[in-house]
Amino acid sequence: MIESAHDALLPAGPQAVALANLWWVLLAACVLVFVAVMAALAWALWRAPRATTASAPDTPQRAGEARMRRWVGAAVVVSGMLLLLLLAASAFTDRALAGLPLGDAVHIELTGHQFWWEARYDDADPSRIFTTANELHVPVGRPVLLTLRASDVIHSFWVPSLHGKKDLIPGRESTFAFRADRAGIYRGQCAEFCGWQHANMALLVIADEPGAYEQWASAQRAPASAPASDEERRGRELFATSTCAMCHAVAGTLAQGRRAPDLTHVASRLTIAAGTLPNTAATRAAWILDPQQFKPGVNMPPHEFAPQDLAALGAFLGSLR
Amino acid sequence: MKSSAVAALSLALVATAACERESRRFDPPPPGAQVGAQADVPAMIAHYERNAYALAAGKRLFSWYNCNGCHAGGGGGSGPALMDDVWIYGSEPMTIYQTIAFGRPNGMPAFGTRVPEDQLWQLVAYVRSMSGLASQDAAPNRNDALEGKLPESLMDKPQAVTSSPGGTH
Numbered sequence: 401m402i403e404s405a406h407d408a409l410l411p412a413g414p415q416a417v418a419l420a421n422l423w424w425v426l427l428a429a430c431v432l433v434f435v436a437v438m439a440a441l442a443w444a445l446w447r448a449p450r451a452t453t454a455s456a457p458d459t460p461q462r463a464g465e466a467r468m469r470r471w472v473g474a475a476v477v478v479s480g481m482l483l484l485l486l487l488a489a490s491a492f493t494d495r496a497l498a499g500l501p502l503g504d505a506v507h508i509e510l511t512g513h514q515f516w517w518e519a520r521y522d523d524a525d526p527s528r529i530f531t532t533a534n535e536l537h538v539p540v541g542r543p544v545l546l547t548l549r550a551s552d553v554i555h556s557f558w559v560p561s562l563h564g565k566k567d568l569i570p571g572r573e574s575t576f577a578f579r580a581d582r583a584g585i586y587r588g589q590c591a592e593f594c595g596w597q598h599a600n601m602a603l604l605v606i607a608d609e610p611g612a613y614e615q616w617a618s619a620q621r622a623p624a625s626a627p628a629s630d631e632e633r634r635g636r637e638l639f640a641t642s643t644c645a646m647c648h649a650v651a652g653t654l655a656q657g658r659r660a661p662d663l664t665h666v667a668s669r670l671t672i673a674a675g676t677l678p679n680t681a682a683t684r685a686a687w688i689l690d691p692q693q694f695k696p697g698v699n700m701p702p703h704e705f706a707p708q709d710l711a712a713l714g715a716f717l718g719s720l721r
Numbered sequence: 722m723k724s725s726a727v728a729a730l731s732l733a734l735v736a737t738a739a740c741e742r743e744s745r746r747f748d749p750p751p752p753g754a755q756v757g758a759q760a761d762v763p764a765m766i767a768h769y770e771r772n773a774y775a776l777a778a779g780k781r782l783f784s785w786y787n788c789n790g791c792h793a794g795g796g797g798g799s800g801p802a803l804m805d806d807v808w809i810y811g812s813e814p815m816t817i818y819q820t821i822a823f824g825r826p827n828g829m830p831a832f833g834t835r836v837p838e839d840q841l842w843q844l845v846a847y848v849r850s851m852s853g854l855a856s857q858d859a860a861p862n863r864n865d866a867l868e869g870k871l872p873e874s875l876m877d878k879p880q881a882v883t884s885s886p887g888g889t890h
Contacts, residue, residue, distance in 0.1 A: 570865075646786055646835050659785045701837045
C-alpha cells in the first residue's frame with residue numbers, strides 16, 4: 401500500500417544497527433555450533449562399531465575412551481566460552497542502545513489506544529504543542545524521545561528499522577529514545593496483542609530532512625484552514641453538529657473531542673485507520689459510512705449520511721491539509 | 722459403569738449448549754433508525770440491560786462523552802445524582818432515553834443528533850445500572866481507576882418505594 405521499510409536487518413538508526421549486529425553475531429555463533437554438532441554426529445555415526453552376527457550386540461569399546469573424554473571436555477569449555485561471548489555481546493548492545501545522546505531531542509508523547517496511536521509533540525512553549533495520530537514525522541539525525549502511555553490495554557511500540565520494542569502499559573509511563581539516520585518511511589506495528597484489530601494498528605515513522613521536518617511541524621501547528629467553498633463550510637458545520645465532534649477534534653473549530661484521532665490535518669496523512677486504508681477521498685467516505693466493514697471491532701460507529709451531506713463532509717475533510 | 726459415565730458426561734455437554742453465550746453485535750443500527758421502528762421495544766431494552774458488553778460500553782461512553790462533567794461519576798454535581806433512587810422524570814428506560822436524546826430544562830443538553838442510537842441505548846442501560854436497575858450479573862464489576870464508589874454490579878436494587886416527580890427526598 402505505502403512503500404515503507406519494516407526490516408530489522410536494514411537498520412536506519414544507530415540502535416537498530418546495534419541490534420542488527422547482535423542478531424548477526426547470534427546467527428553466526430548458532431550456525432557455527434550447529435555445524436560443529438552435526439559434524440561430530442556424522443563422525444560418530446561413521447566411526448561407530450558395526451555389529452555382526454559374530455559379535456555380541458552391546459560390546460563396550462574401551463579403547464580410546466580417555467581421548468573421547470578429552471574431546472567432550474574441550475567441547476564443554478568451548479560452549480561455555482561461546483555463551484559468555486554472547487552474554488558480553490548482549491551487554492555491550494544494551495550499553496550501545498542506552499548510550500544515544502539525547503541533546504536537542506524531539507519530545508513526543510505517544511499514547512496507545514484500541515486501535516490507533518495518538519502523538520502529542522511537546523514543546524517548552526505551550527502554543528507550539530500539537531497533536532496528530534498514527535503518523536510520526538521525525539527529523540533525520542536528531543534523537544527522538546518518546547513518552548509512552550496506554551489508555552486502555554497494553555500495547556507495544558515496535559518500528560523494526562529503528563529500534564526494538566517497548567510496551568505501553570496503562571497507568572505506567574515509560575520512555576524510549578531512537579534516532580533515524582536515513583530519510584525514509586518506516587513502518588511500525590503494535591507488538592503486544594491488544595484486541596481484535598491488533599494487526600491493523602500500524603504506525604508510520606517518516607524521517608524527513610531537518611528543513612522538511614520543520615516545515616511539516618509548523619504546518620501541523622496551524623489550526624485547520626478556513627473553508628474555501630460553501631460545500632466545505634457546510635461540511636464543517638455538519639462535522640461540528642453531528643456524531644463526529646463527540647470523539648474527534650479539528651483545531652480551530654467547535655469539534656474538540658479527544659477520544660479518537662485528531663483530524664486537524666487528516667488529509668496530509670498517508671493512511672487512515674492506523675494504516676488500514678490508503679488516505680483518499682473515496683476511502684475516507686467509505687470509512688465514515690461503515691468502519692466495521694474495514695476494521696471490525698473498531699470503536700467508530702457506522703453512519704448514515706445523505707449523499708450531499710457525505711460529499712460536504714468529504715470536501716471538508718479533504719481541505720484539512 | 723463406564724458407559725453410564727460417558728452418558729452422564731455427554732448429557733452434561735448437551736446441557737451446556739443451553740447456556741446463552743453473550744454476543745457482541747458489530748452491525749449496530751445506523752443513527753437514523755428510530756426507536757418506534759424497532760419491532761419489539763421492551764425486548765430490545767432488555768437486550769441492552771442484560772448484555773455485559775453493552776453495559777461496559779455505556780460506562781466507557783459515560784466518561785468519553787463527559788457525562789461526568791455534570792453528573793460526576795453518578796454522584797451528581799451541577800447535574801442530579803444518578804446512583805440514588807431519586808428520579809426527576811422517572812426511571813423507565815424510555816424516559817432516560819428521552820432525557821439523553823432530547824435534553825431537559827435546567828441544563829441537560831440534547832445528544833440525539835450527536836450520539837448514535839445504539840450508543841444511546843448503551844448509555845441508558847448503564848445509567849440504570851448505576852442504581853442497580855439493570856441486570857446485576859452483567860453490570861460492570863470493576864472500575865478501571867481508583868474510585869470511591871462501589872462498582873455497578875454491587876449496587877443494591879432500590880426498594881419499591883414510589884417517588885413522585887419532585888417528591889420529598
